[in-house]
Amino acid sequence: xxxxxxxxxxxxxxxxxxxxxxxxxxxxxxxxxxxxxxxxxxxxxxxxxxxxxxxxxxxxxxxxxxxxxxxxxxxxxxxxxxxxxxxxxxxxxxxxxxxxxxxxxxxxxx
Amino acid sequence: xxxxxxxxxxxxxxxxxxxxxxxxxxxxxxxxxxxxxxxxxxxxxxxxxxxxxxxxxxxxxxxxxxxxxxxxxxxxxxxxxxxxxxxxxxxxxxxxxxxxxxxxxxxxxxxxxx
Numbered sequence: 001x002x003x004x005x006x007x008x009x010x011x012x013x014x015x016x017x018x019x020x021x022x023x024x025x026x027x028x029x030x031x032x033x034x035x036x037x038x039x040x041x042x043x044x045x046x047x048x049x050x051x052x053x054x055x056x057x058x059x060x061x062x063x064x065x066x067x068x069x070x071x072x073x074x075x076x077x078x079x080x081x082x083x084x085x086x087x088x089x090x091x092x093x094x095x096x097x098x099x100x101x102x103x104x105x106x107x108x109x110x
Numbered sequence: 111x112x113x114x115x116x117x118x119x120x121x122x123x124x125x126x127x128x129x130x131x132x133x134x135x136x137x138x139x140x141x142x143x144x145x146x147x148x149x150x151x152x153x154x155x156x157x158x159x160x161x162x163x164x165x166x167x168x169x170x171x172x173x174x175x176x177x178x179x180x181x182x183x184x185x186x187x188x189x190x191x192x193x194x195x196x197x198x199x200x201x202x203x204x205x206x207x208x209x210x211x212x213x214x215x216x217x218x219x220x221x222x223x224x
Contacts, residue, residue: 031211041199041220043153048212086153090211095165097143097155098203098213 002027006087006101013108018075021085021104025068029089032063033098034072037084046072046085077108112136114204114216122222128190131219135184135204141165142185143205143213144177148198159185160207192223 003026013019023034034046047054051065058077063070074081084105088098115134123129135142144156156175157167161182170177174193179185189196199220203213 031213033212035215037147042217043199043201043215045212045215048210050211088153095141095158095160097158097166097169098145099155100145100153102152 002029002089002091002099004087004089004099004101006085006104008104009102010105011107013077013106015077015079015108015110017077017108018073019077019106021072021074021087021106023070023072023087023089023101025070025089027091028065028068029091031090031096031098032070033088034061034070035086035088036081037086037103039083043086074106077106079108079110082106082108114202114214116200116202116216116219118219119217120220120222122224123192124224125194126191128188129192129221131187131189131200131221133185133187133202133216135202136206136214138206139204139214140182140207141205141213142179143203144185144187145169145201145203146198147201148195153201156187189221192221194223197221197223 005024036044047061053062060073084103088100090096117132142159147153155169158165159179176188199218201218202216
């Protein structure tokens, strides 16, 4: 199966700073999603982005499918951005399950 | 349109007891998935339903876990008997048949086995 690597594993930011999280895949995927797990354990859908670029407020994501990586940008970080960010990918018919990376733990301090 | 809902949000049980988790997918979504995150590790796939049929249960850890999807609507995941290592957050996701392949996740059930 595919392998998903996320970097960095941990990140500490001062409030207001920008950051870039990266996700590498060992093989091509046709489903790629980014999630935020908040401190209460809930998993929040951020982006469905098998290719291209999307933006949602202070967050944006870019996937370069031919090079098998995706980036998540967080601008003007806030303490509420803290938590673990996961990327996940799947390939094949679309019925295949998502394979998750180990996550990037982000701590934003005031 | 209501999102994926899960019940309960948190369950605390003793080792050896039974717990049943419930997931209600988004209406019209034939595909339903269960995942879990245990011991601070990565989120891992458990199984996949298409309507009421189990399409893929390769991620189920052992026979203490039983998943059902009655009538192709909501799904339950029963753990019997629960062990300490079952503690974690259990997520349900759903997706409509056909594209796009985006899976919509519920808020999860945090299971604590003491």
